[in-house]
Amino acid sequence: MPFTAPRDVELLIEARWILPMSDGLPTLEHHAIAIDGGHLLGPWPISEAPQHVRPARTLHLTHHALLPGLINAHNHAGMSLMRGFADDLPLMTWLNEHIWPIEAAHVNPDFVAAGTRLACAEMLASGTTTFADMYLAPEAVVPVVEAAGMRAQLCTPLIDFPTPWSMDFESGVRQTEALQARLGHHPLISLALGPHAPYTVGDESLNRLREAREHLALPIQMHVHETRDEVDQGLAKDGKRPLRRLFDAGLLGPHFQAVHMTQVDDEDLALLRETDTAVIHCPQSNLKLASGFCPVARLQAAGITVGLGTDGAASNNDLDMFDELKTAALLAKGVSGNAAALPAMAALALATRDSAKALGMSDRRGQLREGFDADLIAVDLEGLNSVPVHHPASAAVYAVQSRQVSHVWVAGSARVAASEFVGLDRQALLEEARQYEHALRPVAGNVTD
Incomplete structure (x- = not known):
């Protein structure tokens, strides 16, 4: 030789x-x-x-x-400035009465950038190198991610009603196209379409989403089956479970990242398996909002890819993936009644190899291998x-x-x-967070005691 x-x-x-x-x-x-x-x-x-x-x-x-490096497969990084803002509430009360109103009143690109700076530092310090972000003003997130030197999949916010980012679903799609053209083949940042949830996206918008997916060749990340109430409302309104509605719209597939999936019956399981749709598990957020339990062991036994995410700091309340994967391992045992469910190495895989696969990055991230x-x-x-x-x-x-x-x-x-940041100013981040704490204090004081 x-x-x-x-x-x-x-x-x-x-x-x-x-x-x-x-x-x-x-x-x-x-x-x-x-x-x-x-x-x-x-x-x-x-x-x-x-x-x-x-x-x-x-x-x-x-x-x-x-x-x-750990891969946080679902996050709302800009919401880090709302950490502890509206605690101990069920999902729809939390969203309708607190989160969406404060976003309408206070969230702008500067707010999103500041929240994302804080989130990036927290994630880096706790071992996360890549995150999937679904939040407003994604164009403001780009320079923050670049400055932090992290990787991100930015899921552009698509929803049927006006938000601080877009007037309606169609304008969100157009802004996604513009951002994709601006980013090109960015070394750190990729894009995904980020429709909020089946209950905030009508049938016409789902058809437009399918067209955008085919035209832009982007993955889709969406909150799906987050609560039992969501499924019950879908059945009452459409006569079908939300996942079936997405399947009928031609949206499921290996490019689709279904976040939460706390409600999974036999039909749901078959659809996920048939389409090779990935699931993103957010155990701590689901527990805190009393949303339910994703049946991770059952999904994995069916060959379904399951990644791991923290969700946003407004509903977690941290972005610590080591804390999250421990919760995932323990919860899987409790939900399944099997102490061998999701053993340690499988839990680590959720936060690395499996999250990379769920986000379509498994050919280059999530493993320590030659050439990765x-x-x-x-x-x-x-x-x-x-x-x-x-x-x-x-x-x-x-x-x-x-x-x-x-x-x-x-x-x-x-x-x-x-254990020290390279290129980030910890003190400046703390001072910026305190400024927003003072700015939001009168509003936060009206929400919780």
């Missing part, structure tokens, strides 16, 4: 453990992985790495686990709450706190190093 000289690379990371999250590849001990040109090389045993690469710099992480995007995180497992480490996946799911994320790379660029 001919000798191949080691390749010059930017960075070699030597770690106590690597969790590649690839099918058939176990947890690796004392392995290294390289970053060069925004992509990954390896992994290899640490002793063998010099045969493959000659790094300009080597980082030794002696009690850390390397994982793919260099989006990865390091988690320090030497904490009083996480030792001894008998199984690093178990530690990461059931014991780790997000403050143990020590390093974050996106496209090979460090965004967090030794």
Whole structure:
């Protein structure tokens, strides 16, 4: 076999453990992985790495686990400024009487940008490198995501009534077309169509959505079957469950991301499986709004892709994916009555490989594999709450706190190093959040005690 000289690379990371999250590849001990040109090389045993690469710099992480960057598959990042604004309310009361009124009165591009800046910092600090965002003024989110150096799928808000972003559904579609033309092939940002929910999008708009999907070749993310009441209202109005209505409109498929899905009967399960539609699970938001429980174990047993999202900070109230995946693992056991449902490695897959698949990114993200995007995180497992480490996946799911994320790379660029932000001003973010806290205080004071 001919000798191949080691390749010059930017960075070699030597770690106590690597969790590649690839099918058939176990947890690796004392392995290294390289970053060069925004992509990954390896992994290899640490002793063998010099045969493959000659790094300009080597980082030794002696009690850390390397994982793919976490992927938050559903978020409303701009709503971070509404954290704690209207707590302890059911979904429709929360939306109709509090969230939509404050959005109409206060939300503008500056508000969205400020909320997203705060959200991006919170997500990076807790190990999220990619997020799907469904909120107003997506054009204002673009420079914020660029400045944070994260990746995002921006789901443009489409709804039948006027919002601060669009006058109606059709104007939202036109603005989506314009934003797509502006972004082109952006290295960090992709677009999706973001119709709000079946109960806020009429049949004519669903037909327009199908046309837009075909014309723009964009995925669709939509809240579907979030509550039992939504399903009951759909049956009363249309004589069919909302998911069936979407199927009849020709909208379901591998490009469709159905968020929440707390109500799943046998017909729903068959439609999801037949169309290869993905489900995005948001357990903490569903619990807080008393919306119901997504049957994750049942969906996975049927071969349906399930990703994980936090939803917005206004209904969660944080964007911590480690906290979310722990909740998902525990809830799956309680809902199914099976302690083996969603074990630790499967819970980590929800937040990495499976979320990447749900968002149509599985060919380049969600795993630590040769040639994949260099989006990865390091988690320090030497904490009083996480030792001894008998199984690093178990530690990461059931014991780790997000403050143990020590390093974050996106496209090979460090965004967090030794638990400190790279390129973000923590103090400025705190001060900006406080300004909005004071501005909204009179309104918030009228909502909850």
